[in-house]
Amino acid sequence: MGNTKMSANLHTQIYNQSELKQLGTVETLSVILEHRKIMSDCIKEMDASGVNYITEQAVFQRVKAYTELVKPELKRRLRIAFSTNNLMQAHIVMDVDKSQGEHRLYFQSSVLDVVRLCDVSLYKKLTDVQLQTHLAFLNQAFQQMSSGSLNFIDNDDDFVEYIDNLFMNIGRLLSDIRQNVVKMQSLGKELEKLTAKSVKADIDTHQYIEAKQHWLDEIVKLYERHILPVLLFLNPDTSYEGMDGLHSILSKISTVLENNMQTQLANSCQAYALSLLNFYQPIESTANAVNRFIHKQRDSIKRFNAIEHFYQSRVIAELQKTQSHNLNKKLLSDEAIVLPHFSPSIKAFSRPMGYAFNDSPAYYKNLFNELEARIQDIDVLGDLSAVISQGSNDNASELRLQRFYALQNVLSTITLRDTKDLTKMLHQRLKDDFPDYRLFDLISAVQFFANKRAAVHLKHTNHFASAQYNDQEYQYRKVRCEIPKQPSASQTKINEGTQHD
DSSP: HHHHHHHHHHHHHHHOOTOOOOOHHHHHHHHHHHHHHHHHHHHHHHHHHHHHHHHHHHHHHHHHHHHTTHHHHHHHHHHHHHHHHHHHHTTEEEEEETSSSOEEEEHHHHHHHHHHEEEEEEEGOOOOOHHHHHHHHHHHHHEEEEEHHHHHTTTTTHHHHHHHHHHHHHHHHHHHHHHHHHHHHHHHHHHHHHGGGGOOTTHHHHHHHHHHHHHHHHHHHIIIIIIIHEEEEOOOOOTTTOOHHHHHHHHHHHHHHTTTHHHHHHHHHHHHHHHHHHHHHHHHHHHHHHHHHHHHHHHHHHHHHHHHHIIIIHHHHHHHHHHHTTTTTOOGGGGGGGOTTOOOOOTTSSOOOOOOOOOHHHHHHHHHHHHHHOOOOOOHHHHHHHHHHHHTTTOHHHHHHHHHHHHHHHHOOOOOOOOOHHHHHHHHHHHHTTTTOOOHHHHHHHHHHHOOTOOOEEEEEEEEEEEEEEEEEEEEEEEEEOOOOOOOOHHHHHHHHHHOO
């Protein structure tokens, strides 16, 4: 109650209507638009709070802050224009609610819309509830038009009024979508404002994480509440429970009008549908960009948390050791920098080296130590000849060698020709000529001819083909085969004669 009385006293002191002459509607609206920063700040506060009113005290504070550095005459004119009584008599404010303890001013929606048109940042973002309201109206309009209660006659006043109201709502929906697209296209500035706090140099790590998490939540809320609903609303394939989608219901309304000989109105409805469909792609590109930004920032937070954890648990501990009185600890040890299980692929990290033959004493020492250790294992485990003999009884390697010799015999009898796909030709021939043909035999066959460089010329190309084997399809790179041309008998005699000369 104390704040209310103070607000009333301040307001009475500044806006004494007995001393100040009130302005008309046109003059008041002209002042509001000329100095629209006052009203713009009020609208921003209303949107941020999610309410449709502004308190009298908030208007007074903004007028006072705006008129601190202006001329006395302009200050007096602004105080008159934004006084509550003047706003009421000029019909700028439609109601003043005094029952809540503070005076709440409810401005005319048309006045707020005019001010919003002057500033892109004030365009209202559409929500799912608002879009569902538009869609419910269109579905109800279609049901009424299909019920037979309307006379589709141009001279019928009820029909003319109904059609005007219908197209006014469709036009309002188109305007809201257009403003929403413009708002989304200027989304970069809004993201910049949200992220500005997290890049200041005077905040610590905890504040940085909180600030970044805060604006990330705001961006996710913006995406889920304003961008995604509009994208789904404009999608021609979207359907709703109990209602038709936007493009479906507009098509039905157009069909009803056309069936009742209202071709011009039906064409206008189709034109609105096409205009709404044109806004789908800009909204979709914006949604994809914001979605990528969200995923990128979430990954950034995860990486930052990992780096910060490593810094707090490893680096700071080693740094504190260098700040002690121990002179042997002047530098950070590598325990705080390189972790073998964490960074094995870093170039500066020494990788394990395998054994290599050399003449160094260290190598022979390791070799003799290894032999001695294995001899000791034999003494402990006993005779291993049974195990060794069991392993040597396996004749799988001998069978593979015999199979390769048999394949060589078959390949030696094959007459090759010039072909763009040697693999395909060998695959077709070996299936018929080589018993128990396996796919790995094809690899051995290609390698066999690759080794005969004098007899054939093979060239691997960048073209691919596929081969069928046991109901499976395998892809391979084509190998071109060229057979060198043998010189004729006359050419051979000429070459021999040249050599004798």
